[in-house]
Amino acid sequence: MKCNDSREGSKIRRQQPLIIAGPCSAESPQQLLSVANELKRNGKVSYMRAGVWKPRTTPNSFEGYGSEALEWLKEVRQETGMPFATEVANEKHVYEALKFGADLLWIGARTVSNPFAVQEIAVALRGVHVPVLVKNPLSPDLKLWEGAINRLRLAGVNEVGAVHRGFTMMNSSPFRNFPMWEVALQLKANNPELMVLSDPSHISGNSAYIEILSRRALSLGFNGLMIEVHPNPQIALSDAKQQITPNQFNSIINSILNKDNTDEDIMAELRTEIDALDEMLVWALSNRMAIATEIAKVKSQTGKAIIQPDRWNDVLAKVIGKGFKMGLRTEFIKNLYNSIHRESLQAQEALANQKNEMMKIG
Numbered sequence: 001m002k003c004n005d006s007r008e009g010s011k012i013r014r015q016q017p018l019i020i021a022g023p024c025s026a027e028s029p030q031q032l033l034s035v036a037n038e039l040k041r042n043g044k045v046s047y048m049r050a051g052v053w054k055p056r057t058t059p060n061s062f063e064g065y066g067s068e069a070l071e072w073l074k075e076v077r078q079e080t081g082m083p084f085a086t087e088v089a090n091e092k093h094v095y096e097a098l099k100f101g102a103d104l105l106w107i108g109a110r111t112v113s114n115p116f117a118v119q120e121i122a123v124a125l126r127g128v129h130v131p132v133l134v135k136n137p138l139s140p141d142l143k144l145w146e147g148a149i150n151r152l153r154l155a156g157v158n159e160v161g162a163v164h165r166g167f168t169m170m171n172s173s174p175f176r177n178f179p180m181w182e183v184a185l186q187l188k189a190n191n192p193e194l195m196v197l198s199d200p201s202h203i204s205g206n207s208a209y210i211e212i213l214s215r216r217a218l219s220l221g222f223n224g225l226m227i228e229v230h231p232n233p234q235i236a237l238s239d240a241k242q243q244i245t246p247n248q249f250n251s252i253i254n255s256i257l258n259k260d261n262t263d264e265d266i267m268a269e270l271r272t273e274i275d276a277l278d279e280m281l282v283w284a285l286s287n288r289m290a291i292a293t294e295i296a297k298v299k300s301q302t303g304k305a306i307i308q309p310d311r312w313n314d315v316l317a318k319v320i321g322k323g324f325k326m327g328l329r330t331e332f333i334k335n336l337y338n339s340i341h342r343e344s345l346q347a348q349e350a351l352a353n354q355k356n357e358m359m360k361i362g
Ligand SMILES: O=C(O)C(=O)C[C@]1(C(=O)O)C=C[C@@H](O)C=C1
Pocket: 292, 295, 296, 306, 307, 308, 309, 311, 312, 315, 340, 341, 344, 345
């Protein structure tokens, strides 16, 4: 069953910035009504978001109330006039969400990572006039993200937008996902008409960073924000750490819309990104050292020399070349890598000495 409707919700609201806010998950009619009233009072929110099917990482986590929650959303819209948005991950979700008159749909990062699922959703949306937002896939794969958007466009969905929610990295602390703003900005550059929102709740995974990430997104030219708001985040059934209260939301929106970014705001956000990158660098260095130690064991078994000038020259040439393409000075890369090499040799020698000592004792 398809609903080819002509409600007001079928055209995306074009407020700048477009703000979508609401709980991670629809938990009860009371929760939704309370948030909807607060968002209405705020006056800047175009859609209330609420997940009813939650793709969870581990089994036995709360997976949403499904269609029952769609009924709550529909009733809350009737009562408050607040249009609602929800996530769809398959064909059945699309039919159900449309049956209850969802005003906007979004496709989550995990689903966007799977072209079969996106195609299924695109086919289900054929001939339906409802705006659809496509979150970025888990990995920073711009082609996959654009591919999902194009699948929807080819199916005739003419109101398509995108949501940047950061990318899964081994280590992106202090953020939950690493922003890699440049990927979303490239998407925007390739598709100037596309509405691209940012989702500071999923990027940060932590309510403390919502304001700085929101400021950064708007100053980079994003068209809007998707923010998770819960009446009582501490008892939220999903994503408790990243949801903010309606009061916090009001104060953040008020502040970011009425006060220009100060130098301190900009510094705070940029320093948080540096912290995240430093964590990644240290993680990479530690892994590199662990591999060098493994190589040392092979060398000791085969009697190979610890220092390998030819291999090292190759390593240096590769990183200098890569660094050059990415705007890094040759001298800087040389110094940095020579220091890494010294540490690697030192660790390998320490291991060889340890082995010699053991042999002497033995
Ligand atoms: O490739 C090796 O043989 C290593 O031991 C690794 C490594 C490195 O750290 O990259 C360390 C010492 C060698 O001189 C060359 C490279």
